[in-house]
Amino acid sequence: MPPLPPVPRFLRRLLTVLAAALLLLLLPAAAREASSASAEITVRVLLPAPFHDATTRELPQFHRDHPGVNLELVRGPLDTDAIQDLAIGSLLLGDTPFDIMMMDVSWMPLFTAAGWLSPLEPYLGAGMLAAMEPGARPGNSFDGHLWRMPYSGDTGLLFWRTDLMPLPPRTTDELVRISRDLQRSGRVRWGYLWQGRQYEGLSCVMLEVIHAFGGRWWNPASGRTELDRPSALQAARWLEDLVKEGITPPSVAGFAENEALQQFAAGEAAFLRNWPYAWKVIENGGGPVVGHVGVAPVVVAPGQEAGGTLGTWGFSLLRGSAHPREAAEAIRWLTGPEMQRSLALNEGYAPTWTALYEDEALQKGAPLLAVQRQALAAGPLLRPPTPLYAQLSDVMQRQANAMITGQSDAVSAMSAAQARSDALIRAMTGTPR
Amino acid sequence: MRALVLLWSLGPLLWQLRTSLLPPDALVGQGPTAWTLENYRLVLSGDPPLWASLRNSGLVGLGTTLLTLSLALPCAYALQRHRAGLLGWGVGAVLLAASLFPTVLLFLGLLEMARSLHLANSLTALCLPYTALALPLAILILRAAIAALPPELEDAARLEGLALGQRLRSVLLPLLAPALASTAILTFLASWNEYPIALTWISRVDRLTLPTAMARLAGSSVFTVPYGAFAAATVLGSLPLLLLVLVAQRWIISGLTQGAVKG
């Protein structure tokens, strides 16, 4: 064993300097914590990065209208899975640092079952949702309580290239035919881009496509999934064939919203499945397709009813908030018509308030409103409203991604998804209470 | 051969450096290759700024190191005297097992502990599990170093009538300085890099340590895929360690091997 070398003096000095520097860094932090103890009430909101940035713009107005309340918006990650981990992590630890959390519609059953939320109707009154579009109401109330106020009425939409075709396709067959023609004539490299990575976005795509072929993921009456039915198999096979036939690139297996959006904005595809935000991003991005992008409801199999996945976010009041009354008022403001007007104008998000859809001034500034209202009227699709949704979605993501990457085919992927969902439901609900 | 090894070790790092200095368009092959510091500005002025997590990691690392040294030294000192006995053997075996243990397996229990003891989101509290994770190796290193001291030394000091505290200060500590330096550096490194426990204990954005901030960055791309910003963050996160390794390479190596082998 070589003997340990002695510590030269310069190193000792270096360490001392480093320690002193760290202490100096610590001091301002401590000072800041001390100074924030004023009489003002602070309400903390956790929200995903893009919503944070969009909402911050309006924040001065809130502070003008609500003296004595400091609304602090905390910027979380964008990725749904990442922010869900953060949200759950902070709630599990107790002493959550937040009063309000921005919630994806698919989390609601889990979070209410876990007892983490406070009902909103004691503060906001009953009937808060009555003035909203009917399609924007589901997913907010359970067991007779209002648990969430929706921030937007976003649904999955089809983005299409107005420079390549006069009218958007309405059926799955039309989409395939148009894509093939365009690809064959060399006018575009790919046909249809969507989200195929193993993550929550893939579940949204699967929900839409299964519905588009007349099936359903979840049967609320039996409390079981219906993924091995012919319609679900057909749906899965359609996606599988899109990749196999080269209408969708194989790299879709790694695509979340942004990757798909980037490639579409670069002019490499005829169609894109995405959320309303994508339109503003494309139009502001300065790419080759600016001014040539139309928006339409997602395609369905011939004879089926249209319906996009309800992908709305909204605000919930956390149990254990020290200032529930102020927090509820903040939620009222965060989801109010003025906020939604700004979001529709600046970000292209779909409003939930009926009055905004009928506002002519807004219709001029937000050209997507008509399509968005149509999508909401079509009865947008709710992901399985069960506390087990996170597991069911995980099963779906694995199997669907295996199919897209060619590891398995539509039939085995869907029957495996069904079998594992069944086993999961048995294991979870079979446990004694 | 050496060039090849260096290429393999440093290549990925240098590529990150290059990526961090390019504008986003150039990365996806659409723009000119013009050098820029924009990515650094972005991560440093971001919300939360990266320097905050650098500071948090530094604080936790410092606290952990101090606590580890002050717990490990007395333990190693006492343990050394029972080296031959059953007690020494038993504790030594437990320490070796603990130093091998993958810490991720502890996250669930530690999460519940943080909840019931209200330790969440406290950087000071985070030092406790980190100290525990660092202790096994620290004790083994220090025990080996103490074992290597000439035994007459302390007897002589005792004969001269020096009290325990004085013996410690004027005889033991100077002789153990190299081993203490090794232990300190390794402890600091381990705590700087720890991920699973920080992931479950810290939910406040302004309290994130560097590894958790980096992982969160991975899931925080807004609209585009900001690999330039990622790269700038990796460069900034690596720099302190680059310095540490360059300055203290010898203590790292000897500490690792002493503790692992003599233990």
Added chain:
Amino acid sequence: MIPLLAVDLLLMLPALLLLGVVFLLPLLRDAWLSLHASTVVTGLMAVPNGAANWWRLFDDARFRQDAFQTVRFTGVSVALELVLGLGLALLLHRPGRGRALLRALVLLPWALPTTVMALGWRWILNDPHGPLNGLLQAVGLPTFGFLTTPSTTWLAVVVADVWKTTPFVALLLLAGLQSIPVDLVEALQLEGAGRLTILRRLTLPLLAPWIALALLFRIAQSLGVFDLIQVLTGGGPAGSTESLAMYAYRQSLRFLDFGYGATVLMATFLLLLLPGVIWLLLQNRLPRRTA
């Protein structure tokens, strides 16, 4: 000397207490939780359910898949790290100019936080913009989805892990090399033995305990692999890189199924004990070469 023993115990107590709280309590708690249902269905309260979690584990294809993937990752990456680490150690042992600097630079990947460089590898392996695919395109090949191909992505994870931990293995072995007396090597050289012979007859046997130690350490750490996979692939594509630790993490923190998450953790722990037991058996059978 009972008072002295008491003093010594007192000196050891704080450290051992903290170790007990941080290592032992969580393990005991996991063992206890694995015999309970603690999910949203039970309102996050722990309700005894006998061995139901364990039966579920035996019937869980995903657990089996993840166990296989974890063991495969461990086997391949540790083997590579050992071979490359040995080569690297021999290289670093050779005298030459700038050896200290070389050692420091080689050590660097090991010292960086795993999540930091996992992010770096994600970019390097990006399809189609990463440098690796840039190379492929430069020689006229199509790009390859390093992180989106279920049959091969685990190899990308292995490469990232080998890059990061080979220096550690090399360091341990380097210390072993330095402990080999130079005169033994010189004696063999005088007998006219070539470098390979010296390696086989002298270096490797004397290095055996160090190799065993490196193996034990790397196997234990690899079986618990978490950070790297969480950031590099998130367990995808199609779950092909998910490790046991990730599965346990997901069960508890995303699905709020703490009973089952604890069961997966306990199963991983039992799996981890295997190499430890083998090591102990071997230690007792082999005479101690170095003492």
